[in-house]
Amino acid sequence: MIRVAGLKMLVDEDKSKLRQALLKKLGISGQELLDYKICRRSVDARKAGKIYFVYTIDVKLANEDLVLKKLRNNRDISVAPRLAYEYVKTGQNKLAYRPVIAGTGPAGLFAGLILGRMGYRPLLLERGGDVDSRVTAVKRFWETGELDPECNVQFGEGGAGTFSDGKLTTLIRDSRCRKVLEILVDAGAPEEIVYSAKPHIGTDKLRAVVKNLREQIVELGGEVRFSAKVTDLAVEKGKISGIVINGNEALDADVLVLALGHSARDTFEMLLARGVELTPKAFSIGVRIEHPQELINKAQYKEFAGHKNLAAADYKLAYHAANGRSAYTFCMCPGGVVVAAASEEDCVVTNGMSEYARNAENANSAFLVGVNPGDFPGDHPLAGVEFQRKWEREAFILGGGDYRAPAQLVGDFLADKPSIGLGTVKPSYKRGVRLSELKGCLPDYVVETLREAIPALDKKMRGFARPDAVLTGVETRSSSPVRIIRDENFETRIKGLYPAGEGAGYAGGIVSAAVDGIKVAEAIAQKYAPFS
Incomplete structure (x- = not known):
């Protein structure tokens, strides 16, 4: 098969026109196209006033060699890679028991x-x-x-x-x-x-x-x-x-x-x-940050926010701070909720969850800072586990000791003051939140990095630093x-x-x-x- 990349269609165009666009790009007639299947589809919203779906398509043609020769200088046209999975050849050693x-x-x-x-x-x-x-x-x-x-x-x-x-x-x-x-x-x-x-x-x-x-x-x-x-x-x-x-x-x-x-x-x-x-292995620690999904849609899609052909918008952001650490968003859940994810008693752990429709009111994402074995208490192989436990227990206490999660508004977090009331963004954490100061359940260097990152990331995606956006702690299970x-x-x-x-x-x-x-x-x- 032949792989065709970079095939663009405006977001308003009907998907049925994809075949015609494919014929035009290959310079062939409809009789020459035997079959095709979509290999990849992404959204390109970089150009003001326009949003495209960008397709990569694998096609089967009546005369593939001729088309490849004719379009050999077109970087969007190539031989499709072999994708079929091949099972390995089995060994000879006998198993006494099933795996x-x-x-x-x-x-x-x-x-x-x-x-x-x-x-x-x-x-x-x-x-x-x-x-x-x-x-x-x-x-x-x-x-x-x-x-x-x-x-x-x-x-x-x-x-x-x-x-x-x-x-x-x-x-x-x-x-x-x-x-x-x-x-x-x-x-x-x-x-x-x-x-x-x-x-x-x-x-x-x-x-x-x-x-x-x-x-x-x-x-x-x-x-x-x-x-x-x-x-x-x-x-x-x-x-x-x-x-x-x-x-x-x-x-x-x-x-x-x-x-x-x-x-x-x-x-x-x-x-x-x-x-x-x-x-011990490096991982990350931080909070969940919640915004209205409508804000994210407008930030990413501009005037196309809410378009019937576009799913709830997401984002992926990163910032390298002056202290040498990096803050980044991870496991972003469009139209989702923040969930209680503890697995041990007297610990609070957060995570994010979305259903297929991604139609909940808020968007949330992990907002994390990397930590490494040098940050852990000692060099024991499970020192990272104890590091996690410490901050999960602090979050449990800060949340009131009943698995509510500690939370703080972004504006208050940046101003280094406790939150005393919510704005228009309502936390989705079902157990409920207790407004407090998240610096009580995070290492100082994590707080410092997040505070520096928020205004900088707002320049990349307007609204990220919205004062009444909600930070919910603590997220510790980003990886093992x-x-x-x-x-x-x-x-x-x-x-x-x-x-x-x-x-x-x-x-x-x-x-x-x-x-x-x-x-x-x-x-x-x-x-x-x-x-x-």
């Missing part, structure tokens, strides 16, 4: 699905509940403050991403990314995620997708167990020989995938005690605070133990975690024969 996967976030689910499709009949263990029971537990926490430490926004089927925006943007360049998107579409995700420049599923649709992935694994001979936490390992002669579930059930195993998620702090402690090598060390074969120094995904320190979002899970599944498949 076990701890965790059903993106890394665990995709490792399980690939292994299932290759005949390994994996067993997936999830410490939290299935999607339905998890929704019930989370709703109860948001409404009453009754936290279930084993089933919450962080733990349960689908991982932390199940209660997020379902954003699928990623910075990694890996051919497996497309396979991840295609699998998600087959499981019920919207078809446009395959070609959208900023794909998202939405937490409402993602829950059904996650269930469908689980059902596929089971149909392939796998098994998924909930409320089943790996609490210990058995190691013999430097190799995994078994696991303990929930402190009382022993299970033989010769392969264990650790797809834990970034909040499995008790499991990190267990692994360290069993001789698994862990090291540890990395579980693995070798080039994806194993730890305890053989048969395979760390995977975001919690292990090798990914930073749904797609990259899923890709890492696939890589680990491939490593296992290349070493071992399918399980029978």
Whole structure:
């Protein structure tokens, strides 16, 4: 096939005109175009008074060689890359037991699905509940403050991403990314995620997708167990020989995938005690910032704000401060809400969530500053975890001790004074907020960096420094605070133990975690024969 890039259409133009624009760009007749499919679509709002959809399209032609030769000097025309996923050749070593996967976030689910499709009949263990029971537990926490430490926004089927925006943007360049998107579409995700420049599923649709992935694994001979936490390992002669579930059930195993998620702090402690090598890792800390979605739409789309062909606008901003640190927005949720995301008692953690329609009144984004092991208390492998806990507990106290979140208006934050009342922007955090001073639950250098960044970012996107915009604290779970060390074969120094995904320190979002899970599944498949 031939790839055609840079095909522009005005936002008002009907999509049915895309075929005609394609024929014109290639200089061919309709009979020569056999088939085409959209590979990528983005929005270009840089030119005043105009907004374009920019397409990259793969086409099948009656005479591709002739067209390629004729347009060989056109940089928008090229041979389409091969996108089909190829399963690896399986190994010869015999498995005494089926592979076990701890965790059903993106890394665990995709490792399980690939292994299932290759005949390994994996067993997936999830410490939290299935999607339905998890929704019930989370709703109860948001409404009453009754936290279930084993089933919450962080733990349960689908991982932390199940209660997020379902954003699928990623910075990694890996051919497996497309396979991840295609699998998600087959499981019920919207078809446009395959070609959208900023794909998202939405937490409402993602829950059904996650269930469908689980059902596929089971149909392939796998098994998924909930409320089943790996609490210990058995190691013999430097190799995994078994696991303990929930402190009382022993299970033989010769392969264990650790797809834990970034909040499995008790499991990190267990692994360290069993001789698994862990090291502290940089991550970020900050707040959630909330504006009216209408403000963001006008800032990004100008007079086209609210156009029927445009989705709720988003943004991505960054600033390098005089103190050498950087502030940036992350996990931006158009038309979304700020959610209570604690997984430990007496801690307040925030995150952002949108449904597919992205039609809530506010937009919110993480507003973060990077921290590194030099900022942590000591050089213990889990020093980053203790750093997170410190500020989460301070936020819990500042919020009133009942899982309300501390909040402050942007204008008051910049003026270094406590907020005593809200403006027109109403916080969406369902547990409720307690107005206070966020400097009480953030390191001084983070406060300094955010204060310097806000006016500077307002110059990039007018309205960012709106005085009654709401800052809600604290966001600490941007990524894992540890990395579980693995070798080039994806194993730890305890053989048969395979760390995977975001919690292990090798990914930073749904797609990259899923890709890492696939890589680990491939490593296992290349070493071992399918399980029978």
